[in-house]
Amino acid sequence: MERNDGSSSPVIINDTAKSAGCDHHDPASSTDDIFQGCTSCPCSHPVMCSGNNEEGASGAVSQCVNHAPCIHPSGSGYSLQGPIGHCSEVSEAGDRGARFTQSVIHTTHTDRKNRTSFSSDNVVSCTNTSAVNPCEESRHRGGGATGSTVHLDKNTSTAPTSEACQVDRSPTTTSSDSSSHMTSDLPEVSSDDEAFITEPLPPRSDPGPPVPATHSRNTFECGRRQSAPSQLVQDRGGSESELQSRRPGIVEYFSRYTPRKQRSVSQSVPGWKLFGKVPPRQSPSKQAQIIQQEFEARQVTAHSSPTHHASEQQSRRKVEFEPLSTTALILEDRPPNLPAKSAEETQRHRQQYEQMVAGAKRRELYEIFLSRAKEKWTSLSDTEDGASLAEPSVELITQDISRTFPSLCVFQKGGPYHNLLRNILGAYTCYRPDVGYVQGMSSIAAVLILNMGEAEAFISFSNLINRPCQLAFYRVDHQLMCRYFRTFQVFLEETLPRLFLHFQSLGLSPDLYLMDWILSLYTKPLPLDVACRVWDLYFRDGEEFLFRAALGILRLFQDVLLHMDLISVAQFLSRPPGEELLSDRLFSCILATPLLSGNRKWSQVSHLTNRVITVSKSQREIGSNELFCFPQVLSSCSC
Amino acid sequence: MQNNHHKEHLYKILVIGDLGVGKTSIIKRYVHHNFSPNYRATIGVDFALKVLNWDQETVRLQLWDIAGQERFGNMTRVYYREAMGAFIVFDVTRPASFEAVTKWKEDLDSKLTLANGKHVATVLLANKCDQGRDVLTNNGIKMEQFCQENGFVGWYETSAKENINIDEAANCLVKHIMASENDMLQSEVPDTVTPQLEKDKGGTCSSCFRSQ
Numbered sequence: 001m002e003r004n005d006g007s008s009s010p011v012i013i014n015d016t017a018k019s020a021g022c023d024h025h026d027p028a029s030s031t032d033d034i035f036q037g038c039t040s041c042p043c044s045h046p047v048m049c050s051g052n053n054e055e056g057a058s059g060a061v062s063q064c065v066n067h068a069p070c071i072h073p074s075g076s077g078y079s080l081q082g083p084i085g086h087c088s089e090v091s092e093a094g095d096r097g098a099r100f101t102q103s104v105i106h107t108t109h110t111d112r113k114n115r116t117s118f119s120s121d122n123v124v125s126c127t128n129t130s131a132v133n134p135c136e137e138s139r140h141r142g143g144g145a146t147g148s149t150v151h152l153d154k155n156t157s158t159a160p161t162s163e164a165c166q167v168d169r170s171p172t173t174t175s176s177d178s179s180s181h182m183t184s185d186l187p188e189v190s191s192d193d194e195a196f197i198t199e200p201l202p203p204r205s206d207p208g209p210p211v212p213a214t215h216s217r218n219t220f221e222c223g224r225r226q227s228a229p230s231q232l233v234q235d236r237g238g239s240e241s242e243l244q245s246r247r248p249g250i251v252e253y254f255s256r257y258t259p260r261k262q263r264s265v266s267q268s269v270p271g272w273k274l275f276g277k278v279p280p281r282q283s284p285s286k287q288a289q290i291i292q293q294e295f296e297a298r299q300v301t302a303h304s305s306p307t308h309h310a311s312e313q314q315s316r317r318k319v320e321f322e323p324l325s326t327t328a329l330i331l332e333d334r335p336p337n338l339p340a341k342s343a344e345e346t347q348r349h350r351q352q353y354e355q356m357v358a359g360a361k362r363r364e365l366y367e368i369f370l371s372r373a374k375e376k377w378t379s380l381s382d383t384e385d386g387a388s389l390a391e392p393s394v395e396l397i398t399q400d401i402s403r404t405f406p407s408l409c410v411f412q413k414g415g416p417y418h419n420l421l422r423n424i425l426g427a428y429t430c431y432r433p434d435v436g437y438v439q440g441m442s443s444i445a446a447v448l449i450l451n452m453g454e455a456e457a458f459i460s461f462s463n464l465i466n467r468p469c470q471l472a473f474y475r476v477d478h479q480l481m482c483r484y485f486r487t488f489q490v491f492l493e494e495t496l497p498r499l500f501l502h503f504q505s506l507g508l509s510p511d512l513y514l515m516d517w518i519l520s521l522y523t524k525p526l527p528l529d530v531a532c533r534v535w536d537l538y539f540r541d542g543e544e545f546l547f548r549a550a551l552g553i554l555r556l557f558q559d560v561l562l563h564m565d566l567i568s569v570a571q572f573l574s575r576p577p578g579e580e581l582l583s584d585r586l587f588s589c590i591l592a593t594p595l596l597s598g599n600r601k602w603s604q605v606s607h608l609t610n611r612v613i614t615v616s617k618s619q620r621e622i623g624s625n626e627l628f629c630f631p632q633v634l635s636s637c638s639c
Numbered sequence: 640m641q642n643n644h645h646k647e648h649l650y651k652i653l654v655i656g657d658l659g660v661g662k663t664s665i666i667k668r669y670v671h672h673n674f675s676p677n678y679r680a681t682i683g684v685d686f687a688l689k690v691l692n693w694d695q696e697t698v699r700l701q702l703w704d705i706a707g708q709e710r711f712g713n714m715t716r717v718y719y720r721e722a723m724g725a726f727i728v729f730d731v732t733r734p735a736s737f738e739a740v741t742k743w744k745e746d747l748d749s750k751l752t753l754a755n756g757k758h759v760a761t762v763l764l765a766n767k768c769d770q771g772r773d774v775l776t777n778n779g780i781k782m783e784q785f786c787q788e789n790g791f792v793g794w795y796e797t798s799a800k801e802n803i804n805i806d807e808a809a810n811c812l813v814k815h816i817m818a819s820e821n822d823m824l825q826s827e828v829p830d831t832v833t834p835q836l837e838k839d840k841g842g843t844c845s846s847c848f849r850s851q
Contacts, residue, residue, distance in 0.1 A: 396708065399659040399680075406677030439658070439708045440682045476714050515683035515714070524682065567701045570686040 330356075358459075366427060366455045373426030393437040397425045400442040405528070411446055420449050424458045431462060438474045440519035441465070447523060447532065469543040473518050484518075485510045486609040487602065488547050494597045495551055499558050506566040510550075513573040517553075518546055525553070525575055530583045537590075544595055544602035552590030647697040650816050651721050655743050656728035657736040658707030661766040664799035665728060666702050669809060674800050681706045684718050691813065698813055712746070719751040724760040724816040726808070731771040731796070744789050755823045760792045760815035762808050768796035769803065 330349045334341060341349070380394055401421050404411045411417050424445045429437050444464065448457040465474060472480035488510050493500040503509075516524055521538070522531040538545045554561065557576060561569055595602045654662045663678045663685065670687045685704040690697065703722070705715045727743050729736040740763065748758045763786055786794050792815045795808040 396658060403677060403679050406675075406679065436710075438710050439680045439706060442680070476710050478713065481714075511714075511717075512684060516685075519682045524679065567686050567688045570684075571688065574685050 363455055365431075366458045369427035369430040369458075370423055372430040373423070376430070377426065393429050394426075396439075397422060397429070397437050397442070400437075400439060401425070404442040404446045405523075408528075411442075411449075417446070417449050420454055420457075421445055423454065424449065424461055427458055428462060428465070432465070435465065435471070435474055438476075438519070440521075440524075441474070443520050443523040447521075447528070447535070451532075467543065469518065469546065470521075473515065481511070481515070483606060483610050484547070485514060487606040488514060488550065490597050490605050490609065491547065491551060491595055491602070492554070495593055496554055496558060499554055499561060502562050503569070506569065508566055508569055512570050514547075514550060516574060517550055521546075522549065525573065526586075527583075530586065533583065533587065547602065548593055548595050549590055551593045551595075552586055555593055556586050556589040647699065648693075648817070648820075649699045649701065650723040650813070651701045651703060652812065652816075653703050653705060653719060653722045653725040653747070654728065655705050655725060655747065656707060656764075657730070657733075657739045657743075660707065660728045660730040660733070660736050661799050662707065662726075662728050663704055665726070665764065665766060665797065665805055666704050668799040668802055669805050670702065672802075674802070676800075683711065684715060689809075691809075693813065693817075698817075700809070700813070716746070716750050719747065722751060722759055723753075723820070724762075724812045726762050726764050726812065727791075728764045728766050730767050731765050732767055737765075741789060744791070748790070753819060753823060755819075757819065757822075758790055760812060760819055761790065762812045762815075763791045763794035764808055765794065765796040767798060767800070769798040769801045 330353045331346075377394065401418060402412055404421065406412065409415055411421050421442065425437055425442060428435075428441070428445075441461075445457065445461050448460050448464075451457075452460065464470060468480075469484065471477075472484065489500070492503075492510070513525075522534045526534065534545075534549050537549070541548075553573070553576060557572070561572065564572060597605050600608070654666060656662055658680070663681055664674060666685075666687045667678065668674050670689045681704055683706055687702040687704065689700040689702060691700065692698075703718055705711075705718055725747055727740055727747070729740050731737075744761065747761065751759055753759055763782075765782075782794055786792075793808075793811045795804040795811070797804040797808060799805065
């Protein structure tokens with residue numbers, strides 16, 4: 001059963017492969033080449049392809065490479081895995097699959113609703129690809145030429161892998177529904193990808209340019225037959241539907257298809273010549289490992305398709321939540337017969353890929369944690385006042401949101417960004433329970449919300465809090481904070497010696513104002529627009545700018561501060577006045593305050609202060625601050 | 640920093656309590672005579688200064704508004720030192736914030752002691768009484784008992800919004816601070832001499848407490 005279903009789905013795949021692959025693979029006398037072509041082909045959807053076409057012959061290839069969008073068939077491809085599971089060569093198929101997963105990412109971008117189905121489609125394509133590879137199993141395993149992309153998958157998300165693994169165990173059953181879907185979908189797909197589709201299918205004779213592809217396609221098919229025989233049967237679509245029911249051994253498949261293969265070859269001959277002139281490129285040996293990774297990733301995806309009817313629903317749901325694995329097909333080189341990508345193009349593809357990955361990650365990750373947060377909220381609301389006891393952060397967040405930029409009136413309850421801010425903070429506490437919600441975060445998230453979309457804001461927020469400086473402060477890590485303060489003191493003494501002495505005489509340690517400034521990332525002491533400017537420079541220059549900005553503020557108000565007592569200074573610094581003048585004058589002051597102590601830069605001094613922490617001398621100099629650094633001293637004193 | 644002349648007094652007063660109970664609002668009301676529902680969360684510590692005329696003497700109150708989030712607890716404890724008095728605030732509409740009062744008091748007492756070994760004068764404020772008055776009127780006697788058991792010198796139901804009892808609470812605190820100060824001055828001579836002779840203790844403590 002399962003296999004049969006799987007075979008049905010594979011058919012679709014073959015079509016795609018054919019369509020996509022035909023163009024690309026033409027040259028493919030060598031199986032390795034074919035592989036490359038195949039991998040790229042399946043995705044045929046050409047999101048980026050169109051641009052590539054300009055390049056002439058290479059255009060087809062580029063399309064394949066870009067492939068991201070194969071997805072056309074909306075619901076079709078759930079069952080893909082079936083064939084893979086059957087084949088002894090499943091592993092190879094898995095590799096292929098990984099590459100195809102890329103397309104999944106695209107799909108996710110395009111349409112959330114369709115995501116599940118898309119992913120399944122991708123899977124299908126993957127399996128097909130794997131089938132294509134068939135002949136060369138040994139080569140692949142050996143680290144054959146093809147895919148460079150696999151490792152990317154891992155980067156995108158760890159979660160998918162694990163899930164994928166789970167999936168793997170459930171081999172190949174495809175639901176009959178899905179198979180039917182697939183068959184119906186196939187034609188659509190092919191039509192969608194005009195370029196790709198053209199030649200391979202006998203019923204559809206594409207006279208056009210892709211002709212050469214047929215040849216390659218044949219190779220593909222052969223490969224498929226070997227690796228995933230069941231797929232092959234179905235591949236032919238309607239004409240070969242009879243075969244679906246049977247499950248011939250690999251050998252059988254070969255024999256059956258051989259004639260076809262031959263035929264296709266003959267068809268492809270003309271096109272083949274067109275592209276054949278391009279000298280085959282050698283696939284880089286370094287890709288072997290990548291292939292291996294691809295393979296693993298692909299296995300995951302392949303198996304992810306629901307095996308049993310009963311489990312289908314569940315597994316689909318999983319698929320929805322897991323950041324789908326990707327294969328960076330787009331990063332691969334073109335098949336040898338086509339002109340190589342230029343450095344520029346490679347670069348562009350890399351960027352595109354990274355965007356895809358980032359986009360997928362963004363949505364997946366954020367949605368996962370947001371849904372967890374919402375679960376938490378609902379479960380808390382069920383238990384009335386249990387909220388504050390069970391989950392203090394919930395109450396805390398609610399409290400703080402109401403007082404986040406109150407003057408803007410957008411984050412308060414009923415305001416347009418109230419829920420957004422709550423979502424992001426809630427999702428973050430689920431994402432990083434070890435950090436949790438800390439006061440100050442709400443203003444940071446609020447600034448991000450003011451500047452970007454919800455998911456982007458979440459990602460940016462998480463990354464921002466993940467920076468060492470922020471992490472140290474939000475975790476209230478005494479030692480690390482103390483190190484920052486010490487380092488700051490060194491520069492304060494260097495750049496503003498009078499003020500430094502004055503503060504010392506007052507017993508005003510930098511934590512009294514720096515903690516507030518850093519934790520709120522200057523949104524508290526400075527007007528919002530000025531704070532945003534500080535952010536820009538912070539992102540440009542790194543954490544040392546946060547302290548440079550602090551020195552700039554102190555420099556700006558030095559004359560006033562020199563005549564103030566402790567409380568006045570502390571009060572003054574928590575909200576410096578003069579907002580109108582502040583901006584430009586502040587930044588000229590910051591500019592005039594390079595972070596140099598002698599010849600040492602911030603990082604060097606920071607390194608030193610870390611070492612010196614135990615040296616009493618520096619503690620004495622810092623004066624009252626030593627208490628801050630060593631609270632235990634305080635407690636011992638008080639007794 | 641502190642001025643012990645009879646004409647002028649400078650007292651450091653802590654304002655602590657759970658997050659969102661209205662510490663900042665109370666301080667703003669007390670010092671600036673206004674109220675806004677839109678104060679921003681206190682991160683770390685904020686400051687305010689209040690000057691009082693007290694029996695022809697000047698009393699300057701340094702109000703240290705300490706962040707309520709527990710996370711900052713270890714951080715902000717260093718701000719306790721040299722304080723002469725404290726307000727511990729809770730929100731009558733949130734029972735959890737009252738439960739935290741004992742925690743805050745214990746924390747305060749464990750980290751801060753006057754030179755004479757006594758705890759600093761602490762007043763308990765039941766804030767937002769405009770929103771939940773009945774909670775307290777029904778428990779007045781229990782509150783008295785609670786204060787005695789936990790070493791508060793007094794308690795007030797307050798409302799920063801309606802300006803209820805805030806001046807009274809502050810006056811109460813100042814009164815007790817001055818009393819304990821006098822107490823210390825009288826008992827100063829025997830107490831201060833002894834620790835100064837102990838070299839080993841002096842080494843670690845020199846910067847914590849000003850010599851008396």
